[in-house]
Amino acid sequence: MLASKGVKYFGTGGALGFDTIAAQAVLAIKDTHPEIKLILVLPCENQTKYWKQTDIDVYNDILAKADKVKYLSKTYYDGCMQKRNRHLVDCSSYCVCYFKKHTGGTAYTVSYAKSKNLKIINVCNSDF
Secondary structure, three states: OOHHHOOOEEEEOOOOOHHHHHHHHHHHHOOOOOOOEEEEEEOOOOOOOOOOHHHHHHHHHHHHHOOEEEEOOOOOOOOHHHHHHHHHHHOOOEEEEOOOOOOHHHHHHHHHHHHOOOEEEEHHHOOO
C-alpha cells in the first residue's frame, strides 16, 4: 500500500518477530516495486548473540539483501533498543506496527511516533 503511494524508503530494526516479517514483506515487494529500498537500523553489531541459529540465518539473509545497514553501536548496552526505535521514528513519515498491548517497546515507539506526528498504521487492527 505505501509503495503504491510513492513511499520509497522502508526502515526496520532487525528484531525477531514483526521487524523480520516487515523486512521480508519489503523484500518481496521489491519484485514489483524495484525503486523501494530496505534500510536496516540495528541497535548493535552483536544483536543476534543469543539467538537460535535458524533465526540468525533468516536475519543474515535479510542483512544481505538490505539496501543499507546502519549500526547504532558496536555492542549491546542498556537503552540501545530505544535509541534504535527513536532513530527509526525520527527518520520516518509512517509508523507501521503490530500494536496490541499498551506496555513495552512497541507501546513506547508508537507513543513517540504519535508525538512526532507520524501516520500510524497498526496492522493488528487492519484488514490486510
